[in-house]
Amino acid sequence: MQRLRMPSVGGRNVLRGRRRICVSASSANKVNVLVIGSGGREHSLAWKLSQSPICNHLFCAPGNPGTETEPNVTNVGIDVANHQKVVQFCRERDVRLVVVGPEVPLVAGLADDMQAAGIPTWGPSARAAQLEGSKAFMKDICRKYDIPTAAYEKFTDPARAKSFIKHLGAPIVVKASGLAAGKGVVVARTVEEAYQAVDDMLVHKVFGGAGDELVIEEFLDGEEVSFFALVDGEAAIPLVSAQDHKAVGDGDTGPNTGGMGAYSPAPVMNEAIFKQVMDEIIYRTARGMAAEGAPFRGTLFAGLMIKDGKVGCAKLLEHNVRFGDPECQGLMARCDSDLTEALLRATQGKLDDVNLMWKPEAALTVVMAANGYPGKHLKGSVIRGLDRVTTAKVAPAAAVQVFHAGTARNTAGEVVSNGGRVLNVTALGKDVAEAQARAYEAVKQIEWADAYYRSDIGWRAVARLKAPAKHH
Numbered sequence: 001m002q003r004l005r006m007p008s009v010g011g012r013n014v015l016r017g018r019r020r021i022c023v024s025a026s027s028a029n030k031v032n033v034l035v036i037g038s039g040g041r042e043h044s045l046a047w048k049l050s051q052s053p054i055c056n057h058l059f060c061a062p063g064n065p066g067t068e069t070e071p072n073v074t075n076v077g078i079d080v081a082n083h084q085k086v087v088q089f090c091r092e093r094d095v096r097l098v099v100v101g102p103e104v105p106l107v108a109g110l111a112d113d114m115q116a117a118g119i120p121t122w123g124p125s126a127r128a129a130q131l132e133g134s135k136a137f138m139k140d141i142c143r144k145y146d147i148p149t150a151a152y153e154k155f156t157d158p159a160r161a162k163s164f165i166k167h168l169g170a171p172i173v174v175k176a177s178g179l180a181a182g183k184g185v186v187v188a189r190t191v192e193e194a195y196q197a198v199d200d201m202l203v204h205k206v207f208g209g210a211g212d213e214l215v216i217e218e219f220l221d222g223e224e225v226s227f228f229a230l231v232d233g234e235a236a237i238p239l240v241s242a243q244d245h246k247a248v249g250d251g252d253t254g255p256n257t258g259g260m261g262a263y264s265p266a267p268v269m270n271e272a273i274f275k276q277v278m279d280e281i282i283y284r285t286a287r288g289m290a291a292e293g294a295p296f297r298g299t300l301f302a303g304l305m306i307k308d309g310k311v312g313c314a315k316l317l318e319h320n321v322r323f324g325d326p327e328c329q330g331l332m333a334r335c336d337s338d339l340t341e342a343l344l345r346a347t348q349g350k351l352d353d354v355n356l357m358w359k360p361e362a363a364l365t366v367v368m369a370a371n372g373y374p375g376k377h378l379k380g381s382v383i384r385g386l387d388r389v390t391t392a393k394v395a396p397a398a399a400v401q402v403f404h405a406g407t408a409r410n411t412a413g414e415v416v417s418n419g420g421r422v423l424n425v426t427a428l429g430k431d432v433a434e435a436q437a438r439a440y441e442a443v444k445q446i447e448w449a450d451a452y453y454r455s456d457i458g459w460r461a462v463a464r465l466k467a468p469a470k471h472h
Contacts, residue, residue: 066404
């Protein structure tokens with residue numbers, strides 16, 4: 001029978017307990033760490049993990065121009081799609097902890113192959129990663145194990161999908177079941193818009209094989225919240241909450257993106273909702289996956305819809321099987337514990353010994369994207385002024401970090417844009433309003449002619465400050 005530890009939720013000891021993490025003889029020795037990925041999430045993970053006193057050296061594969069400037073971090077050009085090459089590298093460099101950032105390597109079974117080689121890896125097996133790799137699979141798990149979510153049906157035939165849409169009416173949500181880089185969800189306000197989404201995904205294959213099967217579900221309104229937990233198959237501990245901004249435009253307008261900004265904590269997450277999410281979503285998912293013979297070991301990211309802040313109001317929109325991007329950046333800025341040791345112990349099945357501490361400050365991240373994102377955008381435009389973010393003293397030096405995402409270096413050694421989401425500017429503050437002000441002041445220091453960013457990240461939380469609620 002699976003042992004699932006339920007932490008107290010009646011007070012702040014859940015998130016800011018003072019109990020020290022016990023250090024075993026094996027984990028007391030310094031370890032080499034490998035972070036898989038190249039985005040802003042991975043830069044923030046490398047930044048945080050490399051600060052650990054037990055981290056001897058951190059490698060990032062492939063990393064980016066930001067990770068290469070971090071102390072004690074080295075970028076390595078191994079092909080992460082070639083799992084045996086990754087295993088070989090880890091053996092040659094005596095890597096004792098691998099942290100997989102993106103979902104694609106997890107769905108492809110990288111964690112399985114690393115574990116089979118005896119290399120401790122933080123991230124779920126390929127089968128458990130289907131919670132993100134297949135929205136159809138995830139919804140079926142919800143149905144089977146009574147996890148609150150929107151009513152849905154699955155389709156591979158366009159005509160049947162449209163018949164269901166006609167019956168249910170709009171607004172309605174059309175989702176590509178497979179991985180689509182956060183862009184495979186259409187919230188259709190009209191039946192015609194939903195029909196078009198079906199044709200785009202099933203007929204025109206705009207998301208390739210990710211759209212071979214659709215999940216069509218009822219529309220839920222409310223506030224979206226990102227909820228994270230570390231799960232080792234037997235125990236689960238919550239992290240702090242966050243809210244991201246998926247829409248490309250101010251006022252949450254325009255198409256969805258991978259995320260244009262985020263802040264932590266999420267004020268809408270009160271004690272009652274927190275307990276409901278742990279009881280009805282995190283633990284039921286963990287128990288369900290164990291019952292399916294695919295115990296989940298990794299970061300479980302529940303995308304939630306919360307309406308009116310009432311008891312029992314949280315419903316699961318989707319599961320992801322890794323840290324969110326850009327939510328991770330704020331979580332790393334707020335984390336006040338040794339994350340390297342925590343994840344190392346989690347890979348050993350000792351998550352019960354871990355009690356993470358969090359800074360009381362709020363964190364806010366502004367994503368600077370290439371103009372045109374999430375559509376066509378140019379690459380190669382020069383970015384200057386990154387050093388001025390700290391020298392201009394827009395905030396205490398430790399309160400602002402610039403995490404690189406889609407960046408590269410040109411032949412002259414200059415930092416240039418190399419993707420859609422390019423830079424993540426993360427700031428801490430006594431509340432979201434101060435973090436917001438610091439982040440946007442830092443953004444102004446960066447010279448990049450092709451930059452686009454939302455001007456209202458954190459607007460919900462700032463509006464709530466006049467009537468603050470208890471939150472995690």
